Amino acid sequence: MDKKLFQERVKSLSSFSYARAEAADAFGEALMNLDDWGLYRINPIRFAKDHDLDPNEAADLFICASRIGLFDLTWNLICPACGGILSATPSISQLNRELFHCALCNIDVPIILDDYVEITFTVSPNVHETDINLYENLDSFQRASFSENLKPSKRMRDALSGCHVAFSFVNPGEYQTFEFQAKPDTxxxxxxxxxxxxxxxxxxxxxxxxxxxxxxxxxxxxGFSPQEVQLHPGQVTLYVHNTCPSPIGVMIFLADYPVLYKIEKESPPTWAPFLTGKMLLNNQAFRSLFKMQDLATNLKLSVRSLTMLFTDLRGSTEIYDTVGDMRAYQLIQDHFTILETSVRKHAGAIVKTMGDAIMASFSEPRNGIMAAIDMMDGIRNMTGDGKDELGLKIGLHEGPALTVNNDGR
Structure with missing residues (x-):
């Protein structure tokens, strides 16, 4: 690792308003103690738990670190059945479709930012070139190709073990032979x-x-060609030719999908907490520092549950006549500071300002409610002497949403 460059960039994190100097120092110290796999596809929420950091602050630090080139941010689309990473992209725009297909599970996966899109961070090769061979063995392949946030049930793991036939890597330009005995009617x-x-x-x-x-x-x-072959029971011989620029892992398994689907329904996998695509969109640091990236003009993504908060400042016009322009202007600005602080404190993001009103989004209804309570308390404390008659009206709405790129319309 280029320790000098690493330390310089960690130190520069404290220049962001989203990162406290003490938290940035603890963040940098924790990163220095990680091995190469630890610096690969980091889950900020797990990182925060492992290193006694606030999860929201840890997410902000990783986002700021990505902005200065310390980490690469990736949007991973995860199959909810097997945990396979169906797509890994640096931009949300490349997720601009309704469904992805998982070839292993033979299911279509809807792109829902609440559940199946995870955000991870990998150290930038400009800072540290990790010595990870993703094709070294089966364990490396699984760590690189499947999300660690999904844990199949023991029942499913046992069933998959019984379905396994063969696995091998195939290098670019090479052939690999697979042979097995096929059972009838399978x-x-x-x-x-x-x-x-x-x-x-x-x-x-x-x-x-x-x-x-x-x-x-x-x-x-x-993909593969052909995609379907009719065969007889007995010896099966397959020659796989890899024309891809990198190695690929190829597996053969008995696809008893009715049984596997039944197990998945009765004994579903468990998910470890992770930073979802929805949570990132509702993060103020991301929205401010990345300006929502370079979005496709036709971008449309589904969110199953989003909480929107709307404010309206009561008495903002009359107060200019009551206390004078200078005092009124300062009160309005103080009011915005209270709103912004409350939104950030409860893991939300200001989506839009409209005059003296704001519209903010939250991943969870509870966060929106807590932010609203904080706002009301803050305004009450600001006007506690009764001389400045300002009031705050707040509305909240929770429900499904469609994320679109309005700038492209």
């Missing part, structure tokens, strides 16, 4: 999370084994 899948594609190997119900021709499978960045 479905096998040859799949790769790296290209998010699969070949269905449909075995007929013949009781007597018949000789199968060798099957040649072409792997490209667009």
């Amino acid at each position: 479905l096998y899948r040859l799949a790769s999370v790296h290209v998010n594609s699969a070949v269905s190997l449909c075995i007929d119900s013949s009781e007597k084994n018949s000789e199968n021709p060798a099957i040649h499978v072409h792997a490209s960045q667009e």
Whole structure:
């Protein structure tokens, strides 16, 4: 690690209004003690728990650190069944579609920012080139290709272990041979999370084994070809040719989907807390520092539950006549400071200001309610002597939302 560059950038975090100097120091000290895997795809909420930091402050620090090039921020779309990372992109714009397909689970995954989009941070290669070989072994492959935030049930893990047939890496430009004995009237899948594609190997119900021709499978960045093959029970031989620029992990498994879907429903996986796409959109540091990134003009993303807060300052016009222009202007600005502080304190973001009113968003209704209470208390304390007759009206709404890029319209 370039320790000098690292320390310089950590020190510069305290220049952001979102990062306290003490928190930035603790943040930098914790990072210095992490190994390469610890600096790869960091979950800010888990990091905060492990290092006794406030989770909201930790998220702000990672966002600020990304802004100055200390970390790379990534939006990961996660399959809710297997935890596979179906897409990893630095920009939300590349998630601009309604569904992704998981080739392993053979299901369509809706892009919902509340649940299936995780935000992670990896140390920038300009600061530290990690010595991680994602294709070294099966453990490295799993850590790189699946989210650590989803934990399948023991029942599911046992079932998947029983379905496993083969796994191997295939280097660029090379062939890999796979051989196995196929049972009658079954479905096998040859799949790769790296290209998010699969070949269905449909075995007929013949009781007597018949000789199968060798099957040649072409792997490209667009996926596998062919995508379905009809075969007989008995010996199956597959030659997989990788034309991708990097290695791919290829697995073969018995795809007993009715049984696996039943287990997933009856014994669902558990999720560790993580920074969701919705939480990032409702983070004031992200909205201010990244200006919502370079968004596609047709961007539309679904949010299952969003809490919106609206304010209206009562008496703001009359107060100019009551206390004079200078005093009235200062009161209005103090009022904005109270609102901004309350929104940030409760993990929200100001989406829009309209005259002396604001519109703010929160990931959870409770956060919006607590922010509203703080605002009312703050305004009451500001006008406690009764001379400055200002009042604050607040409205809250919770429900599904559609995130769009209004600037492109």
